[in-house]
Amino acid sequence: MEFSSPPIVAIRNLSKSYHRGNQTLPVLSNINCDIARGEFVALMGPSGSGKSTLLNLIAGIDSADQGSIQVGGIEITTLSESELARWRAGNVGFIFQFYNLIPVLTAYENVELPLLLTSLKRRERRDHVEAVLSVVGLSDRMDHYPSQLSGGQQQRVAIARAIVTDPEILVADEPTGDLDRVSAEEILQLMDRLVSGFGKTVIMVTHDPRAAEKAHIIRHLEKGELNDAP
Amino acid sequence: MGIPYSYSFRNLWTRRLTTLLTASGMGLVVFVFAATLMLAEGLQQTLVATGSPDNVVVIRKSANSEVQSAVERGQASLLESAPEVAIGPDGNPLFAKELVVLINLKKRGSDSPANVVIRGVSAASLRLRPAIRLKEGRMPRPGSAEVVSGASIARRFKGGGMGETLRFGMRDWRVVGVLDAGATGFSSEIWGDSDQMMQAFRRQAYSSVIFRMRIPSEFEAFKARVESDPRLTVEAKRETRYYLDQSEAMSSFLRILGMVLTVVFSIGAVIGATITMYAAVANRIGEIGTLRALGFQRRSILSAFIMEALLLGLCGGILGVGAASFMQLITISTMNWQSFSELAFSFSLTFGILWKSLLFSLVMGLVGGMLPAVRAARMNIVTALRAS
Numbered sequence: 001m002e003f004s005s006p007p008i009v010a011i012r013n014l015s016k017s018y019h020r021g022n023q024t025l026p027v028l029s030n031i032n033c034d035i036a037r038g039e040f041v042a043l044m045g046p047s048g049s050g051k052s053t054l055l056n057l058i059a060g061i062d063s064a065d066q067g068s069i070q071v072g073g074i075e076i077t078t079l080s081e082s083e084l085a086r087w088r089a090g091n092v093g094f095i096f097q098f099y100n101l102i103p104v105l106t107a108y109e110n111v112e113l114p115l116l117l118t119s120l121k122r123r124e125r126r127d128h129v130e131a132v133l134s135v136v137g138l139s140d141r142m143d144h145y146p147s148q149l150s151g152g153q154q155q156r157v158a159i160a161r162a163i164v165t166d167p168e169i170l171v172a173d174e175p176t177g178d179l180d181r182v183s184a185e186e187i188l189q190l191m192d193r194l195v196s197g198f199g200k201t202v203i204m205v206t207h208d209p210r211a212a213e214k215a216h217i218i219r220h221l222e223k224g225e226l227n228d229a230p
Numbered sequence: 231m232g233i234p235y236s237y238s239f240r241n242l243w244t245r246r247l248t249t250l251l252t253a254s255g256m257g258l259v260v261f262v263f264a265a266t267l268m269l270a271e272g273l274q275q276t277l278v279a280t281g282s283p284d285n286v287v288v289i290r291k292s293a294n295s296e297v298q299s300a301v302e303r304g305q306a307s308l309l310e311s312a313p314e315v316a317i318g319p320d321g322n323p324l325f326a327k328e329l330v331v332l333i334n335l336k337k338r339g340s341d342s343p344a345n346v347v348i349r350g351v352s353a354a355s356l357r358l359r360p361a362i363r364l365k366e367g368r369m370p371r372p373g374s375a376e377v378v379s380g381a382s383i384a385r386r387f388k389g390g391g392m393g394e395t396l397r398f399g400m401r402d403w404r405v406v407g408v409l410d411a412g413a414t415g416f417s418s419e420i421w422g423d424s425d426q427m428m429q430a431f432r433r434q435a436y437s438s439v440i441f442r443m444r445i446p447s448e449f450e451a452f453k454a455r456v457e458s459d460p461r462l463t464v465e466a467k468r469e470t471r472y473y474l475d476q477s478e479a480m481s482s483f484l485r486i487l488g489m490v491l492t493v494v495f496s497i498g499a500v501i502g503a504t505i506t507m508y509a510a511v512a513n514r515i516g517e518i519g520t521l522r523a524l525g526f527q528r529r530s531i532l533s534a535f536i537m538e539a540l541l542l543g544l545c546g547g548i549l550g551v552g553a554a555s556f557m558q559l560i561t562i563s564t565m566n567w568q569s570f571s572e573l574a575f576s577f578s579l580t581f582g583i584l585w586k587s588l589l590f591s592l593v594m595g596l597v598g599g600m601l602p603a604v605r606a607a608r609m610n611i612v613t614a615l616r617a618s
């Protein structure tokens with residue numbers, strides 16, 4: 001695949017194994033992959049194929065055994081743990097299957113969390129949080145706790161949290177896995193809007209073919225190897 | 231900026247029953263800690279308040295208290311004529327020769343016996359202690375078998391009340407007055423005429439002499455002169471110093487006892503806090519993974535959980551100090567081992583005890599929360615996220 005501009009994610013010869021006792025379980029072997037800026041990519045594959053591991057490696061929350069991962073021109077495999085944490089805070093937005101909102105914080109406070117790692121003042125943080133909650137259509141729910149929201153609403157709060165620092169990349173691990181069909185459709189439309197309207201790059205792991213259909217590109221992982229969609 | 235404090239506070243609030251139970255355990259320890267310090271403080275305040283800085287107590291050299299002391303009549307007369315002694319408005323020296331004897335009286339209600347200080351006093355004795363006033367009745371007439379009781383004696387001992395009769399020294403003594411000595415050791419004494427007491431107890435020497443300094447700043451010079459005088463085998467102390475020395479052994483004993491109890495109890499409370507905080511970490515593994523993924527550093531996680539443990543400790547501290555503050559309403563009586571006499575005093579909560587208790591509760595929270603917080607901070611992000 002050729003790109004008119006450099007890819008936002010460039011993976012070269014990436015391998016990753018897990019160790020259990022004396023056993024070594026290879027998960028990813030010699031992966032090479034480029035993802036263009038502003039693309040909506042779905043990673044599919046059977047359970048244990050390594051798609052979540054690949055997503056975690058791109059997001060900088062797991063470390064590779066060998067190979068290179070460049071995201072936005074930065075080689076993240078050489079960053080220290082605290083450098084990676086700072087990098088994630090500014091460059092990656094996370095969307096999880098079970099939303100992973102902090103139950104004791106309100107929707108507003110959950111969305112504000114990543115901004116606490118920036119130098120923004122309280123007033124500026126408020127402007128950002130209100131803006132993204134309006135993008136996800138939850139301006140009237142900002143004082144609600146997660147337990148007071150439906151699954152779809154919680155996932156929208158999680159998406160607001162993912163985009164509040166304006167990262168280039170959003171990583172989503174089964175974002176519709178815990179939702180009914182209507183809510184799942186709303187979330188996928190919202191993610192599609194983030195790509196088409198806001199220029200975000202979305203990398204989504206999913207089992208659901210209907211969810212994958214929303215993506216521009218579908219990649220299959222099987223036995224640790226990456227293939228283009230059949 | 232790290233994880234907001236509201237995160238730690240609200241997590242404690244969400245688990246309020248667990249928080250309350252753990253904080254109560256810590257509160258109990260803080261209660262014991264604060265109460266023993268309050269007891270020692272109350273004892274010290276009572277004994278120190280008993281003395282006046284302008285007064286000088288003279289006792290036999292190397293005697294620790296008036297009970298062990300003997301000042302010969304001749305030595306007392308020499309001291310009485312010293313130029314340092316202040317003169318009262320009636321032209322007589324503000325100088326009292328006093329006898330201190332311990333007797334055994336039965337308490338009201340329980341009938342259990344306890345040692346009580348009998349003080350043979352002179353005419354100037356009451357004037358030398360301006361904090362003491364006659365609450366009821368009158369002072370004993372010189373040469374009579376009359377006594378006045380401290381308010382605490384009148385209330386707690388059989389025969390010690392106004393108009394009642396006490397038997398000691400093989401004589402009956404009528405209580406003709408009650409002294410209000412506030413929160414001082416004199417509340418636990420019975421006063422009578424010193425010459426009558428010396429006859430009754432067959433004593434040849436006074437226990438101590440007490441006088442007001444004419445110029446209080448000249449005390450050191452007076453002390454040096456008296457203690458180097460070969461005719462006098464006595465030592466002079468400011469009255470406040472004398473009573474402070476009296477309280478030292480007892481209050482040190484109370485403090486050490488309190489510390490030992492507190493250390494033993496605090497081990498249990500710290501283990502309780504550790505279990506609670508480990509449970510908090512175990513229940514929030516997914517949250518920890520999420521916060522780390524969002525970009526919060528390990529130290530932010532560590533400080534959020536330590537903050538939670540400190541808040542837990544502070545809750546315990548507030549509960550403990552709150553409960554201990556009610557102890558101020560209680561007056562207890564115990565044996566003062568320095569004078570072997572019964573002494574009534576109250577628990578006293580000072581600002582120093584308050585902050586020491588709260589600091590102690592924070593330390594318990596910190597120690598209890600440290601291991602769980604380290605565990606939370608060391609968690610692997612992917613493993614933590616999988617647990618959610």
